[in-house]
Amino acid sequence: MPPAASTAPVEILIIDDEIQIRRLLRITLEAGGYRVREAENASLGLNEAAVQRPDAIILDLSLPDMSGLDVLRRLREWSHTPVLILSVQGDETAKIAALDAGADDYLTKPFDGGELLARVRVLLRRARPAGEVSIATFGDVQVDFTRRTVTKAGADVHLTVKEYALLRLLLQHRGKVVTHRQLLRDIWGPGHEEDTHYLRVHMANLRKKIEAIAEQPAFLKTESGIGYRFTDAG
């Protein structure tokens, strides 16, 4: 499971002003086989990111000297390092803003250690492109990207163009949240960012075709108020 088998240990930078959170993250991440660096404020964090070139960054949204969102924007000017946002519950607007500004995923405090490690894994996987996947499999479903076909338990599933686009986009970001805005813009084009009902209707239809129980989806999860996430971690 831990990628420590490779030669260079994976380095993760934590930018958070709360020492206890930093310590907790360090314990959890080090147990997962990662090397950890810490920064207690935004300027130190940006500095570390530039000098040390970490493989991933865990960023708290509320920092004493600068907002997490600003840190993210400055970071994205010169770096594509994956970023995981750490935030408190109920702050959906800030999360969406951060995700739209280039963060790769988010985690709500208090978090479960296992969940944290799973998210970090997803982040790192995307950061290291493992070549184009032509076939994705989950449960009894198989998606063939080259032939644009979907089968469920061996039988063909007919998806509309939009449904297929939705499924493909989520699979491309497998394990990672995709905001409503991103989905709407990519599938329906700019100008449809507010038409969330398109998304909901198509998602409901997609689930009926793909999921075992559409009302309790196992793969196509809703991130309430934010977007959707394809997950096959369980």
Place this chain on the structure above:
Amino acid sequence: MPAPAHDRRPDPDALLASFQREEKRARRGSLKIFFGMCPGVGKTYAMLRAAQQEQKDGTDFLVGIVETHGRAETETLLAGLPVLPRKQIDYRGIQVTEMDLDALLARQPRPRLVLVDEFAHTNAEGSRHPKRYQDVVELLDAGIDIFTTLNVQHVESRADAVRQITGATVHETVPDSVFELADQIELIDLTPEALRERLAEGKVYLADRARAAADGFFKDTHLTALRELALRFVAERVEKRLRELRATSPLKTVWRSGERLLVAIGPSPSSLQLVRWTRRMAAAQGASWIAVSVESSRALLPEDRRRREQNLALASELGAEIVITHDENIAAALVRVALQNNATQIVVGQSRNPRWLDFVRGGNLVDRLLRISGPIDIYVVPAERLAEKPGLRIDWQAAFHAPAREYCDVLTTVGVLTVVSWFIVPYTGYLSVGLLYLLAVIVLSLRVGRWPVLAAGVLSALTWNFLFIPPLFTFVISKFEDGMMFATYFIVALVSGQLTGRFRAQARHERLREARATALFHLTQALSAARTLDDAVFAALRQADDIFGAKTALLIADNDTLTAHFAGSFTVTEKERAVAEWAWRHRKKAGRFTDTLPSSEGFHLPLVRDDTAHGVLVISVPPDTPLTLAQRELAESFATQLALVLEREQLRAVGEREKLLAESDKLHRALLDGVSHELKTPLAVLGAAAETFATADAPTRENPAGEIRTATRRLTRLVTNPLDQTRLESGVLKPHLDWSDAHDLVNAALDGVREALVSHPLETAVPADMPLFRADAALMEQVIANLLLNAALHTPSGTPIFLAAGVDTARARVFFTVADRGPGLPAAMRERLFQKFQRGDAARAGGLGLGLSIIRGFVVAQGGEVVAGENPGGGAVFTIYLPFTAHSNVPTE
């Protein structure tokens, strides 16, 4: 389920109900008048019968005052009715009884209905109001219904007619404006024959003082005429009411006829008739009317001045608008006011001046009016010959009241001039001496009053004639030219005296006006310059002292009491305070110069702004120097200015308080925010650690890490709830409405509470094809989760919990229902459930009791509502309704 712990907050609904009760109490009572043509027709009897009926209907009523005059019929009726004990008043050694107004008002509970006999009765001196109808108005204001009795001769506008019919002057009258207050009038009609029969049978008893008028009253012809008068009066009123009902125009001020009457009022007693006549005309035409008084430079006798003010007061009481204007030319002034006020008709009395006087003045008033009135109709009302002396009346008093110094000046000037002339006459001739005298008279007229100038004219004429015009030392004039000279001289001297007198009067009048304007200007200046309220009051009261030559006091309203300001120069006694209190509560003038408690020392002006009396200004002038109408007007302007200042002060105080409240609220929120935030971080760490351990090492639930996790989650909720409450209360919460899927919401809500629900079987019923609706996903998840948690917390373990959702298309709403099989909700506490800090009786219930209050807050923020109810099979049901609108079509491709 949740029950009230101890409810310290006032229930808003109960408060509202009590306000409504207050309002009902504050409403005006209704007035019913039992109306008759003369005494003896049975008004009191009819009133008591009506009261008996009310008693049968269970109305709480009281006999305020009823005169039985010893009549058996009436007394039988009165027996068994609750009667208010009368007030004993010692009037010049005689014991008289009156209705005890104070006792009546103090009665708790106040009666709904009070019977007050003889509406027009004059109260004994020492009562609160001079007239009983004023008592009645006060009772009506207090919200009490009144039954009363009245004869047609007591109606102000009919008093003249009655006098013309019967020859008896009626002293006790009720203003028509008061009569207009009546909501119901019951005419007690009796044919003259029947009345005379009743008289003959001795059924009509007359008080001694009325006996004198009896002969006049009960003549057959009189009775018929009176009956007609009464019938017509009531008929007119009914017609007017009908017209009011029929008038569909929303603009009440637009008069049906578009007519407006203007009546000219002078100091003459006949003006009273003019006023009444105009009022009748106005009522008949459905028109409004104005009473105008024109002040000229001619000084009025004090008696005339008093009478003119009486006339104006009557007009005002009868519903006229009062205009006072200044002009030497009465006709021009009347036309000017008429045009300014859109009056269509001018009513004047017939002139009773001698012809020669009218001729000298350029025609009588009517002629002059007709010449310049244009489109305005002129009505000339013949004046009745009263005991008034017509013609030019000379104000001898004013003549003698001119300062002696001025007469001294006249004597000295004429004397010196005579001596000088004596020496120069041989050189200049006696005609030049005449010119010198004329010059002296004109110079004098610039310096002394009208009467001294006249005296100078006469004296110099006589001296000139006696000493200089031949034949000398006689008053005889021999030559015709001399006679002409002398006559011309005399007229020129008189006219110039008159003219300058008029100019001076005008100038004086201008000065007065200017003084008033200056006084007001200074007042506003002082008030705006004042930095504190005390400064302002001090400045205003000193000014008032100077201008009115009075002692003044200011009582300021604070909550429900009046407090005298220390800057007052007039010491407010207990008695004066009571008057001020009355003026304040009724927002009407009281005390001296008014109808209410006129025997008090001070003139009490309420300081009213927008229906609120902020205080009372008391002006006390020495007994022998009454305030003139103009001064009273000025006093009212003062009061208005002061009211403005007090209002400003009050607004400022309110603003200050609100700022303070907001400040403390902010502090309180910041504190809560801070504390919650500080708590959240350690909780997050604790939670994260517990989650890690719990999932890592335990498939079994009963491990210590699992307990820590459960405890941490509960603590987190405890911290989150007050924060949410704060967000709700501060209005920071702005729901982000978006298309939502019921399944997503339910799943997310269940994720958070699955653990807490383990001991309760959960049945969910959400239709697979439930359409999307608009909601804030985060808020709704929390709402559903909280309801589920609540249900789990308040019901015995093992009992099921039901969660259902659906669309009610008929009422365009979606619903979410959480039901349980627990003990249910007592109906009495359902309303209070959603208030803050309400917790269930069950001791095991945890939390601060904010859960339901937050649920309600969140749902209301999204435009929905929460209803608590009874589950038909036992248990409680909470239903959330959110507005439902279908979304627009979604393109399939």
